[in-house]
Amino acid sequence: MDPVTAVAAASVALVAKGALESAAQEAGRAGWAGGARLLERLRARFRGDRAAEAALDEVTRAPDDEGARQNLERVLAAHMLLDRAFEAELRRTVAEAVAARGEGPQVSAGLIKNATVFNEKVEIQGDWNIS
Numbered sequence: 001m002d003p004v005t006a007v008a009a010a011s012v013a014l015v016a017k018g019a020l021e022s023a024a025q026e027a028g029r030a031g032w033a034g035g036a037r038l039l040e041r042l043r044a045r046f047r048g049d050r051a052a053e054a055a056l057d058e059v060t061r062a063p064d065d066e067g068a069r070q071n072l073e074r075v076l077a078a079h080m081l082l083d084r085a086f087e088a089e090l091r092r093t094v095a096e097a098v099a100a101r102g103e104g105p106q107v108s109a110g111l112i113k114n115a116t117v118f119n120e121k122v123e124i125q126g127d128w129n130i131s
Helices: 003-023 034-046 050-061 066-082 084-101 109-113
Strands: none
Touching (some): 003 050, 003 066, 034 050, 034 066, 050 066
């Protein structure tokens, strides 16, 4: 999986998790307040881009909808490819979320299955625990 896709997927997972926690009134107890900050940053970034705004709204309305999540992932990846500073910001945000959880990165089989790599070398680093 290429780095942009990985960051986009992780960002979408954080948005969906934040939406679920908000719906369950758990946002105050989540331990990482970056979910709301990420959501607001994405809203500001997408302002004026109707397709991107709709993709973000759909995930916040239906965080379990895999199609909506994949659509938002594609939109995020496109924005990151166009703006490397935005990509770096999302990388930092994802790293903060991982650090706040006290766990390493987690990659699901579904995430790997749906990844698209465009003729590039894929490198996996770190301590991977497959369960």
